Amino acid sequence: MDFKQQLEKYVNIINEYLDRCVTEKELPEKNLYSAMRYSLMAGGKRLRPVLALAVCDMLGGDLEEVLPFACAVEMIHTYSLIHDDLPAMDNDDFRRGRPTNHKVYGEALAILAGDGLLNLAFETMLESIIKSGANEKKARAAAIIAKASGANGMISGQVIDLESEGKQVDTEILNRMHRLKTGALIKAPVVAAGVLCGACEEDIKRLDEFSEYLGLAFQIKDDILDVEGNTEKLGKKVGSDADNNKSTYVTIYGLQKSKEILSDVTNKAVHCLEKFEKNADFLRSLAVYLLEREN
Numbered sequence: 003m004d005f006k007q008q009l010e011k012y013v014n015i016i017n018e019y020l021d022r023c024v025t026e027k028e029l030p031e032k033n034l035y036s037a038m039r040y041s042l043m044a045g046g047k048r049l050r051p052v053l054a055l056a057v058c059d060m061l062g063g064d065l066e067e068v069l070p071f072a073c074a075v076e077m078i079h080t081y082s083l084i085h086d087d088l089p090a091m092d093n094d095d096f097r098r099g100r101p102t103n104h105k106v107y108g109e110a111l112a113i114l115a116g117d118g119l120l121n122l123a124f125e126t127m128l129e130s131i132i133k134s135g136a137n138e139k140k141a142r143a144a145a146i147i148a149k150a151s152g153a154n155g156m157i158s159g160q161v162i163d164l165e166s167e168g169k170q171v172d173t174e175i176l177n178r179m180h181r182l183k184t185g186a187l188i189k190a191p192v193v194a195a196g197v198l199c200g201a202c203e204e205d206i207k208r209l210d211e212f213s214e215y216l217g218l219a220f221q222i223k224d225d226i227l228d229v230e231g232n233t234e235k236l237g238k239k240v241g242s243d244a245d246n247n248k249s250t251y252v253t254i255y256g257l258q259k260s261k262e263i264l265s266d267v268t269n270k271a272v273h274c275l276e277k278f279e280k281n282a283d284f285l286r287s288l289a290v291y292l293l294e295r296e297n
């Protein structure tokens with residue numbers, strides 16, 4: 003199976019699982035489920051859960067055991083996008099090629115849909131832990147994901163982002179912001195999948211370093227796409243960083259230097275996978291695919 007076919011296979015597995023997690027019920031609160039589904043099933047690259055499944059295959063693990071955790075990360079990611087788009091945050095009108103959640107359902111329901119997805123993520127992981135009889139590896143994986151998405155991770159990154167608006171921040175703050183806001187939720191599925199599959203501590207460290215570089219590369223590319231991307235392909239507005247007066251890799255280093263850093267960081271990510279030899283082929287291709295992505 004080539005890279006594109008394997009990627010499609012992973013995305014289909016993820017979409018089928020997510021589709022079963024949120025169903026619209028004929029209940030007085032059915033609009034809540036509709037708002038949750040609206041954003042969760044709106045497409046998206048599914049990068050975070052794909053990473054978890056790819057690490058699982060690389061380590062010879064059981065995809066069924068990793069899937070609830072992989073999809074929990076996607077639920078958390080989707081909640082963060084819904085909240086990030088709100089008028090109180092980035093105030094965006096388009097996401098994943100459609101009007102943002104609050105544009106369709108109103109602000110109050112969008113906030114609650116985000117809350118619903120966040121809690122569903124933890125419900126999904128906890129049910130999997132309970133089903134396996136208080137499995138220690140699963141508990142550790144859930145803790146990694148909880149830490150990455152909370153005040154020790156993504157939420158702090160978002161706070162730095164909000165408080166940096168309109169200021170020229172230095173590279174130390176910019177890197178901290180990226181590491182927390184974007185990097186943490188890219189690292190979590192990689193490391194959590196390693197833990198779930200029983201990887202040794204040295205391999206967990208390799209996965210940690212790989213995903214650290216990959217998360218940074220992903221964010222640099224995001225900064226570049228916000229300047230020279232295409233609104234239709236991206237499914238969201240281009241130039242939103244400039245509109246919100248944000249410091250990015252492009253505003254600090256310029257477009258050309260940012261591209262050089264992106265290429266260097268991607269090479270470093272790929273280098274971290276050497277030990278896994280042929281089994282890491284998909285993840286290597288994924289790193290290059292992300293470097294070249296247009297959305």
Ligand code: GRG
Nearest residue numbers: 046047048049082083085086098157160184224
């Ligand atoms: C509201 C707590 C809270 C956090 C928001 C994720 C985030 C933090 C903000 C999103 C804003 C943004 C553009 C961040 C940069 C990188 C990023 C997370 C892009 C969106 O992720 P993709 O490209 O999106 O994986 P898809 O739609 O493909 O899943």
